[in-house]
Amino acid sequence: MKEHMNTSERLQQVFRKVFQKGDLLISPSTTAKDIRMWDSLTHLELIAAVEEEFGIKFSFSEVMQFNAVGDMLLAISRKSGEI
Amino acid sequence: MQKFAAHNAMYIGQRYYTYAELEALTLKIYSLIPQDKIYDRIGVWCNSDMETYAAILAISLYGAAYVPLNKDFPISRNRKIVKDCGLELIFSSSENERLKAIAGDVRCVLSNSAQAAESRIEKKTDQPTGYILFTSGSTGDPKGVPVSHANLRSFFNCFLANYDFNERDRFLQTYELTFDVSVFSFFMPLMVGACCYVLPAEGIKPLKIVECLQKHAVTVVSMVPGVLRYLDSYFKEISLPDLRYSFFSGDALYHELAAKWSGCLPNGVIHNFYGPTETTIVCTRFVFDPQTPVAGNGIVPLGKPFEGMEFIIADEELQETDKGELCFSGTQVIPEYLDGALEEKFFVKNGKRYYRTGDLAALNTAGDLVFFGRTDSQVKVNGYRVELAEVENAVRKASGRECVVLCVQEDKLSRLFAYTEKSVDAEELRDSLAAYLPEYMIPQKFIAVPSFPLNANGKIDRKALINAYI
Numbered sequence: 314m315k316e317h318m319n320t321s322e323r324l325q326q327v328f329r330k331v332f333q334k335g336d337l338l339i340s341p342s343t344t345a346k347d348i349r350m351w352d353s354l355t356h357l358e359l360i361a362a363v364e365e366e367f368g369i370k371f372s373f374s375e376v377m378q379f380n381a382v383g384d385m386l387l388a389i390s391r392k393s394g395e396i
Numbered sequence: 397m398q399k400f401a402a403h404n405a406m407y408i409g410q411r412y413y414t415y416a417e418l419e420a421l422t423l424k425i426y427s428l429i430p431q432d433k434i435y436d437r438i439g440v441w442c443n444s445d446m447e448t449y450a451a452i453l454a455i456s457l458y459g460a461a462y463v464p465l466n467k468d469f470p471i472s473r474n475r476k477i478v479k480d481c482g483l484e485l486i487f488s489s490s491e492n493e494r495l496k497a498i499a500g501d502v503r504c505v506l507s508n509s510a511q512a513a514e515s516r517i518e519k520k521t522d523q524p525t526g527y528i529l530f531t532s533g534s535t536g537d538p539k540g541v542p543v544s545h546a547n548l549r550s551f552f553n554c555f556l557a558n559y560d561f562n563e564r565d566r567f568l569q570t571y572e573l574t575f576d577v578s579v580f581s582f583f584m585p586l587m588v589g590a591c592c593y594v595l596p597a598e599g600i601k602p603l604k605i606v607e608c609l610q611k612h613a614v615t616v617v618s619m620v621p622g623v624l625r626y627l628d629s630y631f632k633e634i635s636l637p638d639l640r641y642s643f644f645s646g647d648a649l650y651h652e653l654a655a656k657w658s659g660c661l662p663n664g665v666i667h668n669f670y671g672p673t674e675t676t677i678v679c680t681r682f683v684f685d686p687q688t689p690v691a692g693n694g695i696v697p698l699g700k701p702f703e704g705m706e707f708i709i710a711d712e713e714l715q716e717t718d719k720g721e722l723c724f725s726g727t728q729v730i731p732e733y734l735d736g737a738l739e740e741k742f743f744v745k746n747g748k749r750y751y752r753t754g755d756l757a758a759l760n761t762a763g764d765l766v767f768f769g770r771t772d773s774q775v776k777v778n779g780y781r782v783e784l785a786e787v788e789n790a791v792r793k794a795s796g797r798e799c800v801v802l803c804v805q806e807d808k809l810s811r812l813f814a815y816t817e818k819s820v821d822a823e824e825l826r827d828s829l830a831a832y833l834p835e836y837m838i839p840q841k842f843i844a845v846p847s848f849p850l851n852a853n854g855k856i857d858r859k860a861l862i863n864a865y866i
Contacts, residue, residue, distance in 0.1 A: 345599070350840075356603075
């Protein structure tokens, strides 16, 4: 199943798991303002879950640039060698 | 302010304000205070803008106590604050429905209204209170803590006597204005002609803090230790050569994290402070040295009391003991709670009036106070004081379910978990709880249990709950 999902879909699954909301929908423009429980506590959990899902490790300067889901998608693609 | 007129006083909303501009804005807001009567307490609807900070200054110079109202707090909580303080006037830099909902008949004045500014400020009231903050209450309601001008004088004199802050310093204000350390981060730079940088309200706070420390070459910062837990994976990538003073308070500071943080500060020192709101922001200090051996519990000591403050460590009968409840007397202890509530938190011994902190402490061999936990069910979540009973009451009210709320350490961060006897719809319950509790008090997880484990005394065994269901 997982191998047929693209990066956005896999990221959405991670968000759903971290925020415990099965119907959560994200887009590149989604920010912490749009998801009620997305605060500094869950952000840490989210980063760890994304790193685990994609088998990557973000640097601090990358994490600092994560203002929206789109920034995260871009960093995942870069890390995974997609771009 | 005149001495530093051309210097930058504040940086907020991506622009600088000089001391002359701050003074002009403060005079303008001061002149908006109606002259029909004397207002001893004035509310401030806290937006992250210059008008909000200038309103606090104007109210202080008028001589009234300011009462900050957090726009993210539930309407019911702010209504209670307005009522308990008997507010008749609230300043706000914006008109909005949430303010209207809490204000009722209270007069609201827009701090950015057009008004010719007074040329000078005259103190109109001489009442003793500087500000009133509200902390979580074990009875289920927040309690008002009025801090006097005399308390504040003692607090600031201690910093002026012990630190070389000067007009070249750049302070970072990381706190919400309903959090008492904001009083230090806002007023201290203005007292020495320095610049106060206000952390933007948006974004993930620990990341924004580091970004601001780097971008503005900040020299003095005070923050909650939880920020370090957050940065744990990234210390090796952070360097802050301009930071001279890194202050912590509000929660237990762990030696391991403080030692890693000191590696990011080639020219800075770390000071750990301690003090409940009732003893005026902070009242003990420990100068951290990463080379000193780690204490048994891994927590950096609380240090020694400020000048003018004394403590005893007391047992349940309030007799002095080696390890027990930390109680303070002295110039920073508040005169009383709002309306004289909770008088049982104070007692007189040997002619001195003491405040019972509820914190367990002992002295180490160096004569420094060491923290060992709480005597009650108060916990700290990201630096915020939370009475578990207040959260439990709210969950019961919102769900109709029996509930036990516990503070759980997970991934080095404190989280609130609510255990209920029947399952609940977490999303729905969170929405309901938002009507009663600030966001930081709403449990992160709701766990249904078949029944609550009991201890030998027939009381709910909280430790067993954690062990069984985490």
